[in-house]
Amino acid sequence: MTQSDRLGLAARAFFLATVLGLALAFREPAALQGTVLVIGIGAVAMIVAHFSVINQRWILLVEGFFAALAISVTLPGSEMVLPYLVVPVLLAGIGGAVRDVELVAGFEVVGLAIVLALGGGAESTAAGLELAAPWAVASLGAGFVGAWFGQLRGAPSRVDGASYESARRLLSQLRTVARRLSSGLDPVSLAEQALTAVHEQLGDARSALFVRTEGGVLSPLGYHGYDAKQTLLPSGHLVERCWSEMRPAHGPQPHGRAETRWRTVLPLRSGTRMIGVVIADAPEAPQPGALDSLLRELDEQALRLDTALVFDEVRSLATLEERQRVAREIHDGVAQEVASLGYALDELVATATDDKRRQQLTDVRSEVSRVVSELRLSIFDLRSEISPAAGLGSALSNYIRTVGSRSGLTVHLTLDESPTRLRTEVETELLRIAQEAVTNARKHSGAENLWVDCRIRPPFARITVQDDGTGLADVLTGPRADSYGLHIMRERAERINATLDIGSRDKNPSGRGTRVTVTVGDESSSLTPNGGARV
Amino acid sequence: MEDRQQVLSVLLVDDHELIRQGLARAFERTPDFTVAGEAGSVADGVSLAGQLRPDVVVTDVRLPDGTGLDLVRRLRSDKPELGIVVLTMYAGDEQLFGALEAGASAFVSKDSPSDDVVAAARHASVSPRSFAAADLADAMRRRLSPTGPQLSPRESEVLVLLADGLGVAAIARQLFVSESTAKTHISKIYEKLGAANRAQAISIAMRSGLLRSDAP
Numbered sequence: 001m002t003q004s005d006r007l008g009l010a011a012r013a014f015f016l017a018t019v020l021g022l023a024l025a026f027r028e029p030a031a032l033q034g035t036v037l038v039i040g041i042g043a044v045a046m047i048v049a050h051f052s053v054i055n056q057r058w059i060l061l062v063e064g065f066f067a068a069l070a071i072s073v074t075l076p077g078s079e080m081v082l083p084y085l086v087v088p089v090l091l092a093g094i095g096g097a098v099r100d101v102e103l104v105a106g107f108e109v110v111g112l113a114i115v116l117a118l119g120g121g122a123e124s125t126a127a128g129l130e131l132a133a134p135w136a137v138a139s140l141g142a143g144f145v146g147a148w149f150g151q152l153r154g155a156p157s158r159v160d161g162a163s164y165e166s167a168r169r170l171l172s173q174l175r176t177v178a179r180r181l182s183s184g185l186d187p188v189s190l191a192e193q194a195l196t197a198v199h200e201q202l203g204d205a206r207s208a209l210f211v212r213t214e215g216g217v218l219s220p221l222g223y224h225g226y227d228a229k230q231t232l233l234p235s236g237h238l239v240e241r242c243w244s245e246m247r248p249a250h251g252p253q254p255h256g257r258a259e260t261r262w263r264t265v266l267p268l269r270s271g272t273r274m275i276g277v278v279i280a281d282a283p284e285a286p287q288p289g290a291l292d293s294l295l296r297e298l299d300e301q302a303l304r305l306d307t308a309l310v311f312d313e314v315r316s317l318a319t320l321e322e323r324q325r326v327a328r329e330i331h332d333g334v335a336q337e338v339a340s341l342g343y344a345l346d347e348l349v350a351t352a353t354d355d356k357r358r359q360q361l362t363d364v365r366s367e368v369s370r371v372v373s374e375l376r377l378s379i380f381d382l383r384s385e386i387s388p389a390a391g392l393g394s395a396l397s398n399y400i401r402t403v404g405s406r407s408g409l410t411v412h413l414t415l416d417e418s419p420t421r422l423r424t425e426v427e428t429e430l431l432r433i434a435q436e437a438v439t440n441a442r443k444h445s446g447a448e449n450l451w452v453d454c455r456i457r458p459p460f461a462r463i464t465v466q467d468d469g470t471g472l473a474d475v476l477t478g479p480r481a482d483s484y485g486l487h488i489m490r491e492r493a494e495r496i497n498a499t500l501d502i503g504s505r506d507k508n509p510s511g512r513g514t515r516v517t518v519t520v521g522d523e524s525s526s527l528t529p530n531g532g533a534r535v
Numbered sequence: 536m537e538d539r540q541q542v543l544s545v546l547l548v549d550d551h552e553l554i555r556q557g558l559a560r561a562f563e564r565t566p567d568f569t570v571a572g573e574a575g576s577v578a579d580g581v582s583l584a585g586q587l588r589p590d591v592v593v594t595d596v597r598l599p600d601g602t603g604l605d606l607v608r609r610l611r612s613d614k615p616e617l618g619i620v621v622l623t624m625y626a627g628d629e630q631l632f633g634a635l636e637a638g639a640s641a642f643v644s645k646d647s648p649s650d651d652v653v654a655a656a657r658h659a660s661v662s663p664r665s666f667a668a669a670d671l672a673d674a675m676r677r678r679l680s681p682t683g684p685q686l687s688p689r690e691s692e693v694l695v696l697l698a699d700g701l702g703v704a705a706i707a708r709q710l711f712v713s714e715s716t717a718k719t720h721i722s723k724i725y726e727k728l729g730a731a732n733r734a735q736a737i738s739i740a741m742r743s744g745l746l747r748s749d750a751p
Contacts, residue, residue, distance in 0.1 A: 346649040
């Protein structure tokens with residue numbers, strides 16, 4: 001039963017129950033006759049409406065016409081059945097346009113007029129008109145109300161259209177932002193802004209901003225002030241209290257020096273969710289007023305920051321998905337075909353009778369093997385990702401060691417990784433840049449040694465990849481510069497606000513070997529209290 | 536006829552027909568092997584292995600209804616003497632160690648010539664409960680070398696003493712060094728671990744496996 005079927009049944013049943021009740025109450029035979037006729041007409045109309053494809057409008061038209069005939073024939077005794085005339089017009093109104101209302105009401109009037117004009121009824125024409133006219137007008141009015149109601153009900157579909165339209169507009173804006181990349185939606189500069197606000201409200205403070213990353217780890221997005229990195233760690237009872245209550249928590253630091261005696265932990269809230277915290281150490285407890293206005297400002301900043309983080313995450317997920325898909329495609333397609341070609345060549349080598357021929361085939365076979373190895377490494381490249389538990393350092397060393405030993409490069413890896421993590425998206429881009437640099441060294445330089453230095457002190461990180469190959473002097477200016485993925489490396493670096501430096505391993509620009517350095521964040525914030533002067 | 540005992544039957548499991556064909560030829564041109572059957576999925580592999588009772592099963596890792604490692608586990612659980620060779624296009628170590636842990640007898644990559652697969656199958660039939668792989672040693676080295684923060688032997692000693700709750704003076708006495716040397720070691724440990732204090736250093740060391748909870 002469709003919705004319009006149900007509506008039809010409800011309207012008819014309501015009016016019929018009313019008129020039947022009245023008819024029975026007045027024990028008027030003419031009214032009963034009229035009622036029975038109308039019930040019959042209504043039932044036929046509903047059955048037709050349910051089982052045929054005839055337009056609702058024509059059914060209502062015929063129903064109205066016959067109902068008008070039946071009622072007017074039994075007038076004036078059936079006076080109380082007249083309200084039923086409202087039903088077809090009302091349904092026509094709800095179902096569609098004003099034009100249908102006029103049409104159905106018109107046919108009802110025609111039906112009434114025919115009978116009354118012919119004088120078929122027991123009453124005179126004038127008296128009949130007097131009885132019927134108000135109901136004809138009333139049904140017309142009900143029809144208009146129905147039409148208005150119908151349009152109101154129909155309205156959400158137009159609102160939907162509008163919201164799709166605005167969603168599309170938002171998405172195309174997003175696309176524009178995504179093209180321009182970091183501008184405006186860059187988590188690091190947003191964090192910087194938030195910390196500046198903290199600095200303004202709490203006075204001369206040292207502060208840090210942490211956001212929750214995948215796996216529930218709090219990752220630093222920015223530090224402010226001397227020695228902030230060493231002393232502001234995302235742990236302790238103030239952080240826990242702030243996180244669980246979603247309100248600022250502050251208290252004295254038992255061992256704090258004068259200028260950092262009081263620690264304040266501020267929540268970064270997005271709606272009813274915590275997305276991170278700001279930790280600030282200041283000389284004294286914050287003023288309640290300052291805290292309130294700071295909190296208002298941070299709430300606004302947090303929303304923006306959350307959006308930026310979600311945006312990064314979406315982009316990173318989409319890329320990951322695509323890489324996995326391409327890896328599967330290579331694995332199941334071209335790689336297997338080339339491998340089977342290799343097996344076919346093995347057959348030819350085994351059955352070759354001529355030594356020279358066998359040697360030629362063996363050479364081709366080893367070339368095919370090389371292609372398959374290359375495809376295996378491409379699949380490995382595409383599939384390598386950073387496990388939420390292990391972090392960039394272990395992903396990078398796993399990648400470099402595997403690729404190094406598969407391609408005969410001697411790998412010299414130094415890894416200096418702090419236990420705090422970079423954001424997932426930053427880790428991913430850094431890994432990809434390093435992968436690209438290693439691939440260049442492997443494929444194009446004829447290098448024997450590969451040096452990879454990785455220093456991670458969130459939010460600062462620096463990865464240097466060097467080789468002793470032919471160098472990039474001609475590559476950077478050569479016609480095939482783009483095929484070395486330099487463009488993609490730069491794009492990736494831009495996406496996370498990192499700087500990419502590509503040059504020779506020697507100071508001499510035409511020297512041997514290539515050095516690729518990618519740096520993210522500010523190194524000065526990672527200095528140790530003694531300026532790194534420790535033994 | 537006396538050679539009949541020597542002929543080994545092999546079941547090939549790979550969803551790529553060309554690969555199966557190539558391998559089948561390689562086995563058929565080897566006198567001591569015959570191809571008992573071919574399957575393209577884990578389910579078919581399991582049922583054919585039950586019916587044909589081959590001496591060796593050669594399986595791909597990625598199959599349409601599961602992984603070849605699932606197949607290895609299922610076969611190994613009730614056929615301890617079956618030779619199992621895992622063949623793969625993947626280059627990562629996790630497939631190699633996955634094959635080892637699932638109970639495979641040999642591991643060969645798909646860039647190797649088909650003769651290598653035959654050789655691995657022969658090895659597998661002779662010694663099903665050992666494990667042979669071309670770059671096993673490299674992979675082991677990669678697995679054993681730690682990837683987190685690395686402490687010098689001396690620093691590791693100091694870390695254990697720190698975890699025992701010893702003070703700087705006690706550590707210096709225990710290691711027969713001056714207190715300032717002990718302090719240097721400690722601050723070096725804090726720096727490498729990114730810790731601000733002793734409790735944090737110990738908890739980070741525990742997490743990154745530098746300190747075992749059962750250490751004395």
